[in-house]
Every structure is written in structure tokens, then in C-alpha cells.
Amino acid sequence: MSKRPEFSELFFSRTKDFLDLFLPRQEQRSEKTIKAYRVSLSVFYTYVTDVKQLKVMNFTFTDCTYEFVLSYSQYLQETKKLANSTVNQRLAALKSYLKYVSDGNITLVQVYLGVQKVPFLKIPKLQRPVIEKEELRRLLDEPSNTRIGNRDRMILILLFDSAIRVSELSGIVLGDVSLNISHPSIMIHGKGKKTRAITLNTKCAEHVKEYIRCYHKPGAPSDTPLFYTTIHGRVNHMSERNIERIVKKYSDIVRKEYPALPDSVSPHTLRRSRATGMYRDGVPLEMISAILGHAKSETTKIYAIPSVEQMREALQKGQAEEDVTEKLWVGKEDELRKRFGLD
Secondary structure (H helix, E strand, O other), rough: OOOOOOOHEEHHHHHHHHHHHHHHOOOOOHHEEEHHHHHHHHHHHHHHHHHHOOOOOOHHHHHHHHHHHHHHHHHHHHHHOOOHHHHHHHHHHHHHHHHHHHHHHHHHHHHHHHHHOOOOOOOOOOOOOOHHHHHHHHHHOOOOHHHHHHHHHHHHHHHHHHHHOHHHHOOOEHHEEEEOOOOEEEEEEHHHHOOOEOOOOHHHHHHHHHHHHHHHHOOOOOOOEEEEEEEEOOEEOHHHHHHHHHHHHHHHHOOOOOOOOOOOHHHHHHHHHHHHHHHHOOOOOOHHHHHOOOOOOOHHHHOOOOOOOHHHHHHHHHOOOOOOOOOOOOOOOOHHHHOOOOO
């Protein structure tokens, strides 16, 4: 009779610490990122128990070999028919977890290095559409000059001018806004609990000041949401979904007149369009990266889409410019899932 492994040898013995302590506290990952990791590790858990029919209390780190993870990757592709990007997310979470456990246990380094060799899948690079200047002007002009229309226009202007994420816009409170200074700005609370100040141009600052005058009483508490909804007399941050609906509403109207407008316009389309516009205007990638709140300027390169004129000039010079759910499988052993932090 084989000896039962020690708990510390079990593959899922450290997942709870990884998800609940390491990622949020040491890595300062966002809730969305942690949720994605939790989903990915839960999917792998179900693959081990339901597909491979292995007992989770017998599945150890050393069982997680290159061959085992390669077959897992193939299963996700061929049987589950997942997109390459989704398969890569699943693999990335697995590799990140093994890196974490091997950093604390030198005997597991070889396990990590073996799994690290499992290749990510190639993803075709798609040039995502941006909104050109004429369509943008029309989009910002579409909201009516009513109280609601002026609020909606403010949302569109701030999303574009500041190039902030929809989650960042939703989270702004009055105390984050500084208008009565030489360089009006808004303090943005971004990914990983990082903050950055976004300077507003004169026209945008005037819009914000007028919006606050219309929508907020003098002396309102500093923690009052800048954009809000009122439900049963209670003021709440306007949800990301509501903001997305506002952007979609006006873009769908404008598209009838300007069919060149991208088929699907979201807050991120405005952010991408602003970043691409800055790049085309000659703003250095490092500066764009700081404005967007990217930890690495490499991330910003995806927005570095040259205009037709830029490409024409480059060719004339004889050189090209350098650039840029599925449902959680319902598993068994629910109590063990909870113990490992995967539920």
C-alpha cells in the first residue's frame, strides 16, 4: 500500500495562499486579475479530478509534469475548443502559481521549469479600430443640451480626454478632483491600487466644473461619487455597465450617419483612440504609458498604430517606422475546492 503524500506535497496545497494572500498583498493584483487566476486554477482542478480521474489528495507537484500540462493544453484546444487567448490565460495562471511555490521551495524548481517549457499558443495580431477625429467630434456633439445629455457628454469627454479606464472613471469621487489650481487634475485610482494624477486641459476642466455645479450641491462630502446613480434615495457610484451603455447608445446613433465608426464602441475604444492619437501626434511612448497608467511601456505599443500619412512619409524616407467564459466546469469534491481557495 503506497504512502499517502504529505499535505505540503499536494499540488493544490498552496493555491489558497497564492490567491488570497500573495496576489492581492505582495503582487497587488486587481480583483479582476485574481478572479481570472482563480477560475483558471479551478479549471485545472476539474481537469485533474474529472477528466484524468485522479484523486486530488494524491495529486502532487511532481505529478504536474511537462507532458501532463501539454496534454491539458491540447485538451483545452481540441476538446473544449477554447480560443488561443483563453488557453494562454489558463497556462499563464498555472505557470505563475508554480513560480510562486518554487520560489518558496527549491525542490520544486525543476517542476516549475518543466511546465514553463509548455508553449503558449500563437495569437494573430489584430489591428483594433480607433475613432478618427471627424467621427469623434460628431460623437461628442450627439448628447442633447439637457441635464442628462450634459452628464453623458461629460462622461464621453472625460473618457476620451483623460484616456482613463471605465473602472477608473466609475471610481472617481469629488475629493479626487482639483480644479482651482494652476494645473487642474484628477487623482485616478488604477490597477493594483496604484494612483496617478491626470492633468485636464482647459476646456475639459471647464466641463468638469460646470458638471459639478449642476450635479452636486456646494459642500458635498469629498467621498461623493463624481458620476452617480440614485436608487431608493441612496447615491451610488455609476456602474461600469451603465457607462458602457451610455457610450454604446450615442455611438449607435452616430454610426447611422458615419458608417466608418467602429462596429462596437466601448469606453476602451475611446481610451485606445486617444492613445493612438497621441502617438500619431508625436507624443513619446513613455509619456503615453504614464498617462494610461501602464506599468511597462511595452504594453503601450499596442496603441502605436501609425496613420496613413505617417506610413507614407516613412516609405518616402526609404524606411519603415518601428512600432507596436467558458462556464466553470462543475467539479466534484466541493469541500476540497473551498479548502484550496478555488470556490
